[in-house]
Amino acid sequence: MKIGILGIGGIGGFIASKMLQSKDKDEIILITKERQKRAIISEGLTLLDGDKSEKVHVIDVVSTNDKIEKLDILFIAIKSYDLKESLKNIRSSISDKTLIIPLLNGISIKNIICDTLNLSERQVIDGCIYIISNKINDSTIRHVGGPGRIIIGGENQTALNTLQTVLEKYDLDIGYHKDIKEILWKKFLFVSPISAISTANGVTFGALQDDAYLMIQCQSLMEEVILIAKKLGINLSHEDIKNTIEMLKKFPYEAKSSFQLDIEKNQKNEKNILIDDVISLGEKLDLDVINYISINQQIMDRYLCVQ
Ligand SMILES: NC(=O)C1=CN([C@@H]2O[C@H](COP(=O)(O)OP(=O)(O)OC[C@H]3O[C@@H](n4cnc5c(N)ncnc54)[C@H](OP(=O)(O)O)[C@@H]3O)[C@@H](O)[C@H]2O)C=CC1
Numbered sequence: 001m002k003i004g005i006l007g008i009g010g011i012g013g014f015i016a017s018k019m020l021q022s023k024d025k026d027e028i029i030l031i032t033k034e035r036q037k038r039a040i041i042s043e044g045l046t047l048l049d050g051d052k053s054e055k056v057h058v059i060d061v062v063s064t065n066d067k068i069e070k071l072d073i074l075f076i077a078i079k080s081y082d083l084k085e086s087l088k089n090i091r092s093s094i095s096d097k098t099l100i101i102p103l104l105n106g107i108s109i110k111n112i113i114c115d116t117l118n119l120s121e122r123q124v125i126d127g128c129i130y131i132i133s134n135k136i137n138d139s140t141i142r143h144v145g146g147p148g149r150i151i152i153g154g155e156n157q158t159a160l161n162t163l164q165t166v167l168e169k170y171d172l173d174i175g176y177h178k179d180i181k182e183i184l185w186k187k188f189l190f191v192s193p194i195s196a197i198s199t200a201n202g203v204t205f206g207a208l209q210d211d212a213y214l215m216i217q218c219q220s221l222m223e224e225v226i227l228i229a230k231k232l233g234i235n236l237s238h239e240d241i242k243n244t245i246e247m248l249k250k251f252p253y254e255a256k257s258s259f260q261l262d263i264e265k266n267q268k269n270e271k272n273i274l275i276d277d278v279i280s281l282g283e284k285l286d287l288d289v290i291n292y293i294s295i296n297q298q299i300m301d302r303y304l305c306v307q
């Protein structure tokens, strides 16, 4: 099996390192930019986790300028703002049999992939990951916290069976769920409000939980996400808000979302999929998302938002 991983940053670097550490492995191909390819060829790939540092030697690392052989499985771990461009670059490595697993945040990623590559929905197996993992430099990734749990799923049971058989040999914590849409919305219920509120106020996950007023605001954002989800037929409830807040407690005090880290560095960021999508869905579905409109404004006032 040829397994590609597109985007070797916080997420792609984490899963690549875990897979490459396995003794019995498939052909794992890391797909990067040219500059990062050179760094990984000369330095290997190092995953830092607490006091541990694990370096793997990488045999197959290609850049999007290289000719890449047809892949059986492709994990996508790119930021949403680079997604379309990078997919176009690796189009020739995707056949009508390649199974694609996006691990990006957001609720519209499958549509973007299918539209960009003109693929059948059955080929794209929705997924998400619960983790905080950051790229330190082109050859070093740090797992900061979070369980690293991956959930994939959907209606294509044949594809899921294949993936389960291929991926079980790796030290990855993977769960399979038929109703993956609900899982993606539950993840979104976590990542969107928490990223928005902590970024708007410049606080870490721990400081957010210490501030009762901010937690009330955070819950108001969650209510708006639930309103939209329900209108779209996704079964989220207030119980999910409780579970989401419980989950927040499992992250380290100093943790920040990838959105906050990007925006603080004045880098391109995923505001479009984390915040703007909620506002436009609210408008489209004629639902009141006043708290999202206001948090969006707070973020724009506080930072110069690079899009
Ligand atoms: N980090 C986290 O803890 C979590 C992130 N997520 C989600 O996962 C997704 C990926 O995030 P994350 O791993 O943090 O992102 P990173 O920015 O750390 O990694 C993305 C990688 O893709 C590379 N890249 C960009 N464009 C291309 C291209 N055209 N061809 C090849 N490589 C390219 C980047 O290179 P360069 O740096 O040079 O641009 C970088 O190495 C996002 O949607 C994020 O929201 C979800 C859960 C947790």
Ligand SMILES: CC(C)(CO)C(=O)C(=O)O
Binding pocket: 105, 129, 130, 131, 132, 146, 190, 191, 194, 195, 256, 257, 258, 259
């Ligand atoms: C909030 C978090 C850490 C949850 O996995 C995340 O998805 C992100 O930072 O993008």
